[in-house]
Amino acid sequence: MSVAIDTTSAKFAEYAHPEVLVSTQWLADNLNTPGLVIVESDEDVLLYETGHIPNAVKIDWHTDLNDPVTRDYVDGAGFAALLSRSGIKRDDTVVIYGDKSNWWASYALWVFKLFGHEDVRLLDGGRDLWIAEGRELTKTAPEIVPTEYPLIERDDTKIRAYRDDVLAHFGNPLIDVRSPEEYSGERTHMPAYPDEGALRGGHIPSAKSVPWARAAAENQTFKSRAELEAVYLEDGAGLKPGDNVIAYCRIGERSSHTWFVLNYLLGLPGVRNYDGSWTEWGSLVGVPIIKGTEPGEAPAPRR
Amino acid sequence: MSSNQETIQGLIQDFQGIGIKDRLMLLLEFSENLPVLPPRYAEHPDLLERVEECQSPIFLFVEIDESKHAHLFFSAPAEAPTTRGFASILHEVLDGLPAAELLHVDDDFPNKLGLAEAVSPLRLNGMRAMLGRIKRQVREKLAA
Numbered sequence: 001m002s003v004a005i006d007t008t009s010a011k012f013a014e015y016a017h018p019e020v021l022v023s024t025q026w027l028a029d030n031l032n033t034p035g036l037v038i039v040e041s042d043e044d045v046l047l048y049e050t051g052h053i054p055n056a057v058k059i060d061w062h063t064d065l066n067d068p069v070t071r072d073y074v075d076g077a078g079f080a081a082l083l084s085r086s087g088i089k090r091d092d093t094v095v096i097y098g099d100k101s102n103w104w105a106s107y108a109l110w111v112f113k114l115f116g117h118e119d120v121r122l123l124d125g126g127r128d129l130w131i132a133e134g135r136e137l138t139k140t141a142p143e144i145v146p147t148e149y150p151l152i153e154r155d156d157t158k159i160r161a162y163r164d165d166v167l168a169h170f171g172n173p174l175i176d177v178r179s180p181e182e183y184s185g186e187r188t189h190m191p192a193y194p195d196e197g198a199l200r201g202g203h204i205p206s207a208k209s210v211p212w213a214r215a216a217a218e219n220q221t222f223k224s225r226a227e228l229e230a231v232y233l234e235d236g237a238g239l240k241p242g243d244n245v246i247a248y249c250r251i252g253e254r255s256s257h258t259w260f261v262l263n264y265l266l267g268l269p270g271v272r273n274y275d276g277s278w279t280e281w282g283s284l285v286g287v288p289i290i291k292g293t294e295p296g297e298a299p300a301p302r303r
Numbered sequence: 304m305s306s307n308q309e310t311i312q313g314l315i316q317d318f319q320g321i322g323i324k325d326r327l328m329l330l331l332e333f334s335e336n337l338p339v340l341p342p343r344y345a346e347h348p349d350l351l352e353r354v355e356e357c358q359s360p361i362f363l364f365v366e367i368d369e370s371k372h373a374h375l376f377f378s379a380p381a382e383a384p385t386t387r388g389f390a391s392i393l394h395e396v397l398d399g400l401p402a403a404e405l406l407h408v409d410d411d412f413p414n415k416l417g418l419a420e421a422v423s424p425l426r427l428n429g430m431r432a433m434l435g436r437i438k439r440q441v442r443e444k445l446a447a
Contacts, residue, residue: 044382044384045423046327046334046384046385049327050381062422062423063422063423
């Protein structure tokens with residue numbers, strides 16, 4: 001059962017898909033609405049335990065969404081087991097929120113979409129805005145009634161790109177959402193973040209640099225549609241409606257945030273997230289790399 | 304076995320003896336008990352060294368006293384409980400040790416706590432990096 005969408009925000013109404021966001025006030029008013037499950041997904045695996053939105057369940061990007069052995073997401077059976085034990089039904093509305101401008105929440109939402117969960121939304125402003133507004137947090141774990149989430153095979157064809165898709169994609173827009181230092185190749189990982197390892201520095205040829213956080217406002221909400229258009233469309237990164245876009249970062253988490261913005265807020269269809277990202281590309285044998293601040297020319301596509 | 308090795312063995316048994324969820328709770332307890340910085344560092348964050356490998360900002364500083372014992376100081380925000388938990392474990396194991404003994408602490412002990420399954424191996428890298436930096440500061444200060 002799907003829950004009514006949040007129609008209270010003039011900002012949301014401007015977006016291509018206003019139904020994918022809810023405001024903190026809307027969520028506060030719907031904490032106990034049947035058919036709604038709130039999910040917290042953070043970078044820090046313990047943050048949920050220090051206090052969370054009432055009734056929220058926790059889903060961790062490392063320990064829940066990733067396969068523990070293969071570098072991949074959980075499969076259909078794994079996802080069904082995760083959602084069943086989290087008390088989520090296939091037709092539930094899921095509102096995800098998290099730390100750091102919903103960076104990891106976006107990543108979780110993207111994985112939910114690989115499995116075609118219909119109604120998944122983000123809490124605009126995430127955990128930090130909820131706290132900044134002095135709203136209720138609790139350490140009490142919600143009572144979860146396990147469900148029987150159906151086994152759905154993951155669909156990697158529509159919103160996910162593999163390295164071969166990137167090689168075949170040259171000539172179409174690529175967006176690199178990492179920091180300027182990572183883009184230029186000065187460093188292979190984010191300042192002050194762990195190095196997951198990449199043997200070479202730089203960026204994929206022709207990729208434009210648009211650090212992901214340019215889509216987020218000071219208070220961690222998404223910027224308005226007009227502001228986002230200035231960043232990504234003609235006057236910014238030059239994307240056009242109808243473009244086939246691939247976004248990437250280091251392991252695919254920051255680019256999930258950009259994927260969310262391009263796909264739902266600006267309504268560009270055909271945006272994919274290359275989750276192999278720099279930790280794969282920067283260690284692949286024989287793929288082209290550009291160093292420095294210029295995007296560089298796109299090589300001939302390899303198919 | 305030195306008393307420090309016993310501390311480490313005890314800690315490993317504490318973590319390994321409980322389920323994955325309880326290991327997280329124990330880590331949370333550690334994070335809540337990370338000692339606050341004394342004023343001389345709280346007022347001079349420039350004296351602390353940033354641990355780049357950690358996911359969230361953490362700063363650390365080692366002092367060696369006249370009797371060559373090491374004292375550790377950490378600073379990490381409340382929004383980074385995992386990182387605070389790692390720092391607090393290191394504080395419990397290392398603080399007050401003779402510097403020479405600290406340098407002999409097993410570099411791999413963070414891996415033996417059974418936390419990789421609870422927090423992921425990637426996140427655990429931050430704890431090993433902190434241990435590496437602590438030892439480096441100790442070596443530099445002993446040589447100075």
